[in-house]
Amino acid sequence: MNYFELFGLEADFSIDLTSLATTYQALQKTVHPDRFAHSSSQDQMLAVQKSSQINDAYQTLKNPVKRGEYLLQLRNTELPEEQSTFQDVDFLMVQMELREMLAEIKFAKDIDTALMSAEETLDIQSRQLWQEFEQLLGQHSDTANQQAGEVLRKLKFYQKLYIELERIEDTLFDD
Amino acid sequence: MAYSDKVIDHYENPRNVGSFDKNDPKVATGMVGAPACGDVMKLQLKIDDKGIIEDAKFKTYGCGSAIASSSLVTEWVKGKSIEEAAEIKNTAIAEELALPPVKIHCSILAEDAIKAAIDDYRAKNKE
Numbered sequence: 057m058n059y060f061e062l063f064g065l066e067a068d069f070s071i072d073l074t075s076l077a078t079t080y081q082a083l084q085k086t087v088h089p090d091r092f093a094h095s096s097s098q099d100q101m102l103a104v105q106k107s108s109q110i111n112d113a114y115q116t117l118k119n120p121v122k123r124g125e126y127l128l129q130l131r132n133t134e135l136p137e138e139q140s141t142f143q144d145v146d147f148l149m150v151q152m153e154l155r156e157m158l159a160e161i162k163f164a165k166d167i168d169t170a171l172m173s174a175e176e177t178l179d180i181q182s183r184q185l186w187q188e189f190e191q192l193l194g195q196h197s198d199t200a201n202q203q204a205g206e207v208l209r210k211l212k213f214y215q216k217l218y219i220e221l222e223r224i225e226d227t228l229f230d231d
Numbered sequence: 232m233a234y235s236d237k238v239i240d241h242y243e244n245p246r247n248v249g250s251f252d253k254n255d256p257k258v259a260t261g262m263v264g265a266p267a268c269g270d271v272m273k274l275q276l277k278i279d280d281k282g283i284i285e286d287a288k289f290k291t292y293g294c295g296s297a298i299a300s301s302s303l304v305t306e307w308v309k310g311k312s313i314e315e316a317a318e319i320k321n322t323a324i325a326e327e328l329a330l331p332p333v334k335i336h337c338s339i340l341a342e343d344a345i346k347a348a349i350d351d352y353r354a355k356n357k358e
Contacts, residue, residue: 139336141343142264151264151271155292209266216269 058130059113067130069193071117080114121215124189124208133201136209144210151213154178158220167228174221182214234295235329241299246306249288251275256355261348265340270297274344276308276316278352284308284316289344296334300324300341313349 060067063079085091087103087110095103116122125135142148157174164170185207192204234242251258253275261274270293277286287305291298303324308316324330324338 136266138267139265139339141340142266143262143343143347144264145262148262148264148271148273152262152273152290152292155271212266213264213269213271219269 059116059126060130062110062113063117065117067127069124069127069190071123073118076114076117080110083110120186121208121211124193124204124211127193128201128205128208131196131201133198133205135205142209147210147213150181151217154181154217155220158217158224161224162228171221171225171228178214178217178221182211185211185214234299237303237328238295238299238330241302241328242295245289245298245302247286247288247302248290250290251277251286251288259348259352259355261344261346261351263340263343263347265293265297265336267336268293268297270294270337270340272297272301272340272344274301274304274341274348276313276345276348276352278313282313284311284313293340294334294337296328296330296337297340299328300330300337301344303327304341304345308345313352316345317349319345 058067063076063083065071065076084107087107089100089103092100092103116126128135154177157177161167161170161174189204189207189211192200192207250273253260255277257277257279259276259278261276262272263274264271270291272291272293273289275288276284279285287308289301289305291301304319307319319342321335321338321342324341325335328338330338
């Protein structure tokens with residue numbers, strides 16, 4: 057049973073995160089240790105295994121990049137190796153500029169506005185990539201799946217940028 | 232995770248941070264990135280007409296190991312010919328900085344940055 061099936065979902069990229077969370081709680085209840093207090097040790101162990109599987113599935117489906125990769129794996133797409141170096145110069149130039157934009161925030165006269173406009177820039181660019189990703193997924197061809205994998209690699213850089221933005225926000229409002 | 236003293240030294244006192252004009256014909260630029268951790272690295276080499284690297288600068292956004300790897304590389308390549316610089320292996324970088332296994336990819340990124348810069352130089356100078 058794959059992660060989507062485990063959650064009673066079609067293997068589709070767009071999912072409702074609220075109902076995913078509800079299903080997760082319900083599934084975890086069915087394997088809660090309290091329910092197996094009087095069961096055989098084998099059944100207890102199976103419940104623990106099931107619980108960890110439900111957890112893995114939830115963590116994968118909840119995160120859009122991980123969900124995208126998982127979906128591509130289900131389609132037998134060979135994803136680029138995790139550690140392999142990314143060499144798209146134009147894309148990396150933009151990444152460099154975005155990193156510089158984030159590093160400049162703390163020097164801005166109006167920090168709130170700088171934070172908001174930085175977030176908006178990330179939103180606009182990543183939204184475009186997500187649209188491209190979904191459009192490629194919709195084509196259901198090996199080539200498109202592979203291209204979708206490349207788009208996901210780019211989106212990982214944006215995930216990192218959002219984490220960095222959050223970190224900057226925390227340090228600016230901490231003191 | 233504990234960083235080695237050498238990583239901390241390069242992280243706190245990075246050598247040769249900055250940029251050259253990438254349109255200068257003597258300047259070669261290598262841009263590389265690591266999707267797994269979102270690191271972005273730019274390595275620039277200033278190469279004289281005998282093919283010797285006279286200066287190097289870097290700009291890296293990433294973890295301490297990525298910054299240390301690129302900083303170290305700028306020190307190592309200076310005075311080398313491009314052929315010699317192309318021979319620099321990530322294992323030597325990782326060894327010098329005592330990088331733990333989970334950070335080996337940072338040294339690979341630095342090696343790839345040298346290669347990318349040399350490719351850029353060759354592309355710029357082929358007539």
